[in-house]
Amino acid sequence: MIWLGKVNRIIEEFENVEIDKLVYNLNALSDISNQITSDSSIEISLANLLRILMGTLGATKGSIMLYAPFKLAFESSVNKGFDGNLYFRTNPKEVQQISEYKESFFVSDLEKKFPDFIKRNKLMFDKSEATLWVTLSVRNKLVGALLIGPKLGREEYKKTDLILLSIIANQISVAIANFQLIDELKKTNDKLRKQNFELVDANYGISEMRQITLELSSIMDVNNLLETFLNKSIQYLSCSKGILLKLDNEILKVSSLSKINHIKKDTSFQITECNPIFAEIIESGEIKRGEVNDFFGIDAKHYICVPLKSEREVLGFICLFDKESRVDKENRSNVSTAFSERDEAMISSLANHVATLWQKAKFYEMATIDGLTQLYVRRFLEQRMSEEIRKAQRLQRKLSLILIDIDHFKKFNDTWGHKTGDDVLRITAKTIKENVRKGIDIPARYGGEELVVLLPETDSNGAMVLAERIRKAIENTPLENPNGGDPLKITVSLGVSTYPDLANSLAELYEKADIALYKSKANGRNRATLYQLDN
Numbered sequence: 001m002i003w004l005g006k007v008n009r010i011i012e013e014f015e016n017v018e019i020d021k022l023v024y025n026l027n028a029l030s031d032i033s034n035q036i037t038s039d040s041s042i043e044i045s046l047a048n049l050l051r052i053l054m055g056t057l058g059a060t061k062g063s064i065m066l067y068a069p070f071k072l073a074f075e076s077s078v079n080k081g082f083d084g085n086l087y088f089r090t091n092p093k094e095v096q097q098i099s100e101y102k103e104s105f106f107v108s109d110l111e112k113k114f115p116d117f118i119k120r121n122k123l124m125f126d127k128s129e130a131t132l133w134v135t136l137s138v139r140n141k142l143v144g145a146l147l148i149g150p151k152l153g154r155e156e157y158k159k160t161d162l163i164l165l166s167i168i169a170n171q172i173s174v175a176i177a178n179f180q181l182i183d184e185l186k187k188t189n190d191k192l193r194k195q196n197f198e199l200v201d202a203n204y205g206i207s208e209m210r211q212i213t214l215e216l217s218s219i220m221d222v223n224n225l226l227e228t229f230l231n232k233s234i235q236y237l238s239c240s241k242g243i244l245l246k247l248d249n250e251i252l253k254v255s256s257l258s259k260i261n262h263i264k265k266d267t268s269f270q271i272t273e274c275n276p277i278f279a280e281i282i283e284s285g286e287i288k289r290g291e292v293n294d295f296f297g298i299d300a301k302h303y304i305c306v307p308l309k310s311e312r313e314v315l316g317f318i319c320l321f322d323k324e325s326r327v328d329k330e331n332r333s334n335v336s337t338a339f340s341e342r343d344e345a346m347i348s349s350l351a352n353h354v355a356t357l358w359q360k361a362k363f364y365e366m367a368t369i370d371g372l373t374q375l376y377v378r379r380f381l382e383q384r385m386s387e388e389i390r391k392a393q394r395l396q397r398k399l400s401l402i403l404i405d406i407d408h409f410k411k412f413n414d415t416w417g418h419k420t421g422d423d424v425l426r427i428t429a430k431t432i433k434e435n436v437r438k439g440i441d442i443p444a445r446y447g448g449e450e451l452v453v454l455l456p457e458t459d460s461n462g463a464m465v466l467a468e469r470i471r472k473a474i475e476n477t478p479l480e481n482p483n484g485g486d487p488l489k490i491t492v493s494l495g496v497s498t499y500p501d502l503a504n505s506l507a508e509l510y511e512k513a514d515i516a517l518y519k520s521k522a523n524g525r526n527r528a529t530l531y532q533l534d535n
Contacts, residue, residue: 042179047078049172053146054080056168057161061130061149064172067095067142074145081149082128088121088145099142102170102311104134104162132157134165136173138352139285139309143176167359170311174352178213181349208236213353222361226316227256229354233320234258236350237343240322241300247271247316252278255316260298269296281307282314287348289339292321304339306347308355315358318351370445372422373429381444381452388442388456389506392499400455400463400498403513404432404470407491407525409449416482423479424490425449431473435466460498460530467494467528475526491526493517502531 046064054062061081065074065088072095076086090098094117101113107125110133111118118125132148146169151157212232219225230244241259245252252269271278275295277288289304300321308316323337368380376384385401392399406412406428413421425445432443432451442454453470455463471494478487495517503509516531523529 042176042183043078045175045179046172049175050078050080053165053168053172054148057148057157057165058152058155059148059150060152061128061147063147064136064144065147066144066176067136069095069142076147077144082130082147084127086124086128086147088117088124090117090120095142098135098145099137099140101135102137102166104132104165104169106157107131107133132162132165134169136169136176138173138177139348141177143173143180146172166311171356174349174356177352178349181345212236212350216350216354216357219357220361222358222365223255225354225357225361229350230256230258230318233318233347233350237304237320237339237347238324239320240324241298242318242320243296243298244318245269245316247282247314252317260296263296263298277305278317281305281317285309285314287344289344291338295319295321302338304343304347306344306351308351308358310355310359315355318347320347373425373445373451375429375433375451376442376444378444378446381442381446381454384442385454385506388454389499389509391456397457398459398498398501399509400458400460400496401509401513402453402455402463402467402470402528403446403495403510403517404428404451404453405493405517405521406449406451407493407521412488416488420479420482420488427477427479428474428490428492431477432470435470435473441466458498460496460501463496463498464528464530467496470494471526471528493520493525494528495520495531496528497531502533 050062050064053059059081063076063079063082063086065086066077067073068075072090072092074086074088074090076082079085094114098114098117105113107118107130128147129149130147131150132146134146134148135142136144136146146165148165215232216225216229219228226244226246230242233239234242241257243257243260243263244255246255250271252271252274254263254265254267257263257265271282275293281288285307287304287306290302292298292300292303295303298321302323303319303321305317305319307314308318320339323339323343368376370377388399391397406424409421409424412424429443429445429451432453436443436453440456442456444452444454446452453466455466458466471492474490474492477490479490481488495513495515497503497509497512497516499506499509503512512531516529520527520529
């Protein structure tokens with residue numbers, strides 16, 4: 001699939017990038033998302049976005065240009081480093097062609113694709129000495145372009161720079177579209193100022209959309225992001241129910257749902273067996289709304305189905321049902337009404353923002369999550385340990401650490417093969433994640449078969465309770481025998497230590513937990529041991 005190829009290409013390009021640079025780039029993407037949802041004017045926000053972009057790429061010059069449809073021209077809105085304002089003329093045919101190309105291009109390559117456009121604006125291109133060009137568009141609607149000058153020190157731009165620029169350009173496109181949408185809504189509000197009820201409703205909608213985008217921007221976990229987006233969208237548009245589906249290689253998988261009881265989460269559907277509107281949306285990229293007809297058997301009258309797109313790739317769909325906006329006085333109940341163009345515009349803006357956040361969350365996971373166990377990587381753990389020990393010292397609170405080592409792990413590999421060894425790691429890690437406090441405790445893979453759980457604001461008793469719960473859960477989770485015999489049994493040994501009761505520093509916290517782990521192994525394995533000061 002095209003979308004899978006793009007994801008794999010991005011992963012391949014970032015594999016050799018230093019982790020510090022990747023985290024820096026992720027922070028830049030986070031800064032951009034926050035700027036998109038800021039209360040600043042479009043001029044201030046675009047200036048800040050350009051500053052972040054140039055700093056991330058190390059560019060000497062940059063300009064965000066807006067497309068003026070009545071002039072058939074690109075005009076610089078914010079400009080740093082270029083001599084004077086930039087102005088590029090185009091024509092209706094070129095507008096359609098340019099809007100379809102959202103990749104980053106070297107200006108020299110742009111000349112091959114749009115020779116007439118370059119020829120018409122040759123003097124401006126020569127004067128600017130621009131290096132990179134990327135089109136800004138939302139749903140193939142042209143909103144502007146980015147023009148980037150040379151790198152500091154005249155270094156060459158790498159493929160990773162072009163990929164990162166394309167991602168950031170997509171976010172800036174969303175930012176411009178959001179500002180334009182909000183501006184249009186404000187103008188509409190001015191026209192409706194004599195109609196008090198509609199004015200109040202519109203103002204509330206704008207304020208709530210900003211609040212939702214701010215809340216979504218702070219979520220880095222994909223599943224949590226999508227679930228929150230669905231629930232907020234249902235509340236925002238006053239719908240009765242909704243479903244959010246991921247698209248994976250022609251398969252639709254239920255990621256989240258609300259008030260739909262006959263479908264289970266994680267249920268999968270072949271897209272060819274579903275309502276044809278999904279195939280139509282993938283083909284056109286357009287929102288669909290209308291009356292419900294054979295929609296997973298959902299009991300509803302009206303629907304709106306919105307694609308979650310990153311560039312041209314459809315990542316999934318959000319489908320909302322039955323907008324409750326009118327009261328039947330006789331029956332004293334809400335009556336479903338059809339979704340409006342305004343509903344479509346508002347949910348589309350949120351969907352574009354969520355698709356961008358979805359991609360950002362994927363990059364965050366690449367940098368912080370171990371691929372085999374789905375636990376945090378060691379580097380991320382050590383960063384969080386430093387943060388949590390400082391917090392514990394400042395607030396005079398407890399901080400506990402559990403070290404977990406799989407018993408006889410080498411024997412699994414030697415006897416049953418490395419695939420079985422990987423299964424042991426996956427099952428153990430999954431069991432740990434199921435038993436820790438979500439969003440509070442920090443489970444990580446420290447190295448090989450050694451796993452770690454950091455427990456903020458937890459004393460020794462609480463840590464031992466969790467350690468014993470994890471130990472029993474792993475012991476009671478059978479592993480399928482690859483030869484078809486009796487299930488294999490996994491056990492772990494655990495060591496526990498707590499700051500400041502048993503350790504005075506981060507180094508001591510780990511050292512004491514390691515000593516306790518050694519005691520567990522020396523005393524027969526499959527047990528949890530708390531470090532004792534008289535050890």
